[in-house]
Amino acid sequence: MGIQGEKVSPIRAEMANDRRTEIDAVLAVRAGDRNAFGRLVALHQNRLYSLMVMMLRDRSAAEHIVQDAFVRAFTHLHQYDEHRPFYPWIAAIAVRMAQSWLRHRARRSEREDDAFDLERAPSASADPLDTLIADERGRTLWQAVASLPGAQRAAVFLYYRQDMKLKDVATALGVTGGTIKTLLFRARRRLRGLISPADEAGVESEE
Amino acid sequence: MICEQALWHIDHLPAREWRPALRAQIQRHIAGCEKCRQAFDAAQAMEAALKSLAEVTAPAGLDETIAIRTSQHAAEQAASKAAEEHVHTRKGAKERRAWAAMVPGAALAFGAQLYIVLTSDIRIDLASAPAQRWLDLLITLPQAGPSFFVLAAGLALFTVGLFALPTTDKA
Numbered sequence: 001m002g003i004q005g006e007k008v009s010p011i012r013a014e015m016a017n018d019r020r021t022e023i024d025a026v027l028a029v030r031a032g033d034r035n036a037f038g039r040l041v042a043l044h045q046n047r048l049y050s051l052m053v054m055m056l057r058d059r060s061a062a063e064h065i066v067q068d069a070f071v072r073a074f075t076h077l078h079q080y081d082e083h084r085p086f087y088p089w090i091a092a093i094a095v096r097m098a099q100s101w102l103r104h105r106a107r108r109s110e111r112e113d114d115a116f117d118l119e120r121a122p123s124a125s126a127d128p129l130d131t132l133i134a135d136e137r138g139r140t141l142w143q144a145v146a147s148l149p150g151a152q153r154a155a156v157f158l159y160y161r162q163d164m165k166l167k168d169v170a171t172a173l174g175v176t177g178g179t180i181k182t183l184l185f186r187a188r189r190r191l192r193g194l195i196s197p198a199d200e201a202g203v204e205s206e207e
Numbered sequence: 208m209i210c211e212q213a214l215w216h217i218d219h220l221p222a223r224e225w226r227p228a229l230r231a232q233i234q235r236h237i238a239g240c241e242k243c244r245q246a247f248d249a250a251q252a253m254e255a256a257l258k259s260l261a262e263v264t265a266p267a268g269l270d271e272t273i274a275i276r277t278s279q280h281a282a283e284q285a286a287s288k289a290a291e292e293h294v295h296t297r298k299g300a301k302e303r304r305a306w307a308a309m310v311p312g313a314a315l316a317f318g319a320q321l322y323i324v325l326t327s328d329i330r331i332d333l334a335s336a337p338a339q340r341w342l343d344l345l346i347t348l349p350q351a352g353p354s355f356f357v358l359a360a361g362l363a364l365f366t367v368g369l370f371a372l373p374t375t376d377k378a
Contacts, residue, residue: 034281041270049265063266067273074277075284138261145260159221160257166224185219188253 018043022086029077037074044087045070047162048094054157055098057146065101069094088168095154095172102150144194145187152187155180208236213243217250301373308368315361323354 021039028036045066052062073080073090080089145156151173158169159180170177213236216229225233237244335343349355 034277035274037277038270038274041273045265045269045273046262049269050262053263059266063269066265066269067276070273071276071280075280135261138259141256141259142261145257156257157260160254161260161262163258181220181224184221188218188250191253191257192249 019085023082026077026080026082026086029074034074037070037077040073040086041070044090047087048090051091051154051157051162052094052098054142054146055095055150055154056101061101065094065097068097072097085168087162088164088172091158091164091172092174096174099150144191147194148187148190151175152183152190155183156187156191159184208232210236210240210243213237213240214246217243217246221254222251298373301371305368305371305373308371309365310368312361312364312366312368316358316365317361319354319358319361323358326354 021043025036025039025043029040048069049062049066052065053059056062056065069090072093080086145153148156154173155169158164158172159166164172166177166180170180173180175183213233216225216233222230233247237247
């Protein structure tokens with residue numbers, strides 16, 4: 001039960017529980033129990049991995065960056081404010097690493113081949129998720145979002161799929177809330193043409 | 208609220224960012240406007256679709272790899288800290304040894320000097336030039352006998368200690 005006798009939904013109760021686990025784990029790690037960090041990894045690795053796969057469209061790179069992000073979070077845990085949620089903080093670390101990786105890859109592509117290389121450049125159609133998402137509608141939707149420019153892609157995924165608050169998305173991407181609103185607006189406009197009414201209706205009918 | 212305003216909000220802001228007053232205004236408007244109602248429904252459907260985006264599971268063993276790397280990092284940090292403390296301890300011991308030589312050396316030299324001045328017959332012509340004074344001192348001091356050697360030993364001990372003092376850390 002919540003305040004004033006309201007029923008607390010199971011999702012909110014689970015989120016509150018996760019938050020307590022997070023804080024306990026952080027405090028335990030700071031006290032010297034480094035195994036407690038595993039609880040933070042268990043809580044957030046799937047979300048972070050999904051975000052990285054969406055941003056990088058490369059599973060191997062996503063896996064490496066998730067590892068690096070968690071290790072960096074571990075070494076800089078003293079800088080984390082435990083009064084704020086953990087996921088936006090580690091997402092910000094991972095997003096910066098991902099952006100650096102994308103810049104490096106873009107520079108390497110420019111040096112190696114001036115002409116646009118269809119086989120090597122990331123493409124929504126040559127997507128690593130064919131094996132990860134069995135549902136065709138899910139894949140179509142994913143590919144539509146994956147075809148957005150990088151910042152819009154990350155903003156859409158963090159805000160809609162991962163249900164982060166606007167200000168937390170802004171923190172994770174290192175921009176202002178106003179920029180996030182603009183990114184989401186532009187993304188929705190582009191997606192209107194890419195997601196067919198059947199895809200949207202399909203989701204509605206499932207609900 | 209007119210259509211243009213309602214459509215602007217529906218288009219530009221995710222519904223979950225609407226303040227309650229704005230939400231109420233839009234709801235009232237779309238209750239009586241089919242065009243805006245369709246735009247609102249399309250926006251809601253888009254948001255629901257995006258909310259349902261697949262989330263992929265991290266590969267098996269990722270958490271174990273992270274645990275190994277964080278353990279390695281913690282071990283490296285502990286080793287680095289121990290090495291720094293060892294250097295600091297050694298430096299501290301060196302410093303203590305240096306001072307252990309300098310202080311008695313200075314005391315011996317000062318004591319011997321004082322004894323020589325008070326008890327010996329050695330006198331330096333203070334009216335002479337400074338260089339001459341030092342020369343006279345060097346020539347006549349050994350006449351002070353054992354006290355001179357105590358003075359020399361004290362000065363030597365002080366000098367050894369001074370050179371043994373550890374210097375500041377180089378970058």
